[in-house]
Amino acid sequence: MSELGRGEQTRKLIVDTAVRLFGELGYEKTTMRAIASAAGVSVGNAYYYFPSKESLVQEFYLQIQRAHLAAVEPILASGGGFADQLKAILHAAVDVWAPHHQFAGKAIGLAAVPGSPISPFSKESEPSREMALDVFRRLVAGTSQKMDPRLREELPEILWLGQIGLVVFWVHDSSRGQSRTRMVIDRAVPYLDDLIGLSRMKVLRPMTNRALELMRLLVTALVASSGTRTAGGSPSPR
Incomplete structure (x- = not known):
């Protein structure tokens, strides 16, 4: 060897x-x-x-992202509708997280502390964050789903933020095998798919823009204490 x-x-x-x-x-x-x-x-x-212990956590993040990427590659390569691919990507994430439920429960409080180097929004987490974002960039770039052009630009980051929210739910999910988390995926993704499709309608464009502005404001607030750029690379709200 x-x-x-x-x-x-x-x-x-x-x-x-x-x-x-x-x-x-x-x-x-x-x-x-x-x-x-x-x-x-x-x-x-x-x-x-x-x-440091923080560098150990960052390496753990990278290992998780590499495992998820390996599981996602055939999903992205197989094509299919946006909703089906997104559900498969999120279920694959739950599969990868599954052995680490106990650790995640202990770590999530530390990751949520403003300025924490193990926060998903920190500069230290940028490599694993970019790997996670790239999965959703590839999903959005390859989909034939029609949507508002500005939403298409912002959607990878929105999906990544949604996945972070899913992690928080999963950490608190005490159901057998965290089955409620999978139920949330199966119910939420079709709803999101409908909203994305509706975004291309001109009558809904002002509502879409307001929602995107709110999302950008929230992201900027979340990363403000870390001193980094926003998760998607934008320096400030647009």
Whole structure:
């Protein structure tokens, strides 16, 4: 096995161990020393790969996004209607999240703190955020669904924000296998598909524009404390 292969295995072992301990003990109570000990590596080796607990969480985010992207590739390649593809993408996300429900429940409060480096809106989260946004950019770029041109431009970010809301619901979903989360997907996506289709009607354009302006205002407020640009890359509300 190559040095690179061993290195990647060690990185994954440390991340997997950290996520398990975060779920069992809580984020604040889990030290880098405890993570190293449980992973069977030296503290120095753990710090060599990850300088902080926050960097461990960021690597976890990236692993989740890579797994989701692998599941999404055949969905995007297969074509099909917008609603069917979006439902499949979101169900694939729930599949990827499923083993980490305990950890997510402990981490979501920390991620919601203004200025937190593990917030999905932080500068530190930009790589994983861009990977997530790119899935929805590809979905929207490839769809034949008719919609208002401005909505088409903003839709990938709206879908990403919707997925964040879905994560919050999923974290609090105590149903067996988080089945209520899947029910929400199946019921909400057709409704969203209808709204998107209606957006192309001229009589509804002012309402669409007001909704988009409100969304942009909310996003700007969410990222203001992080000192970064808005999630989609826009520096300020349009």
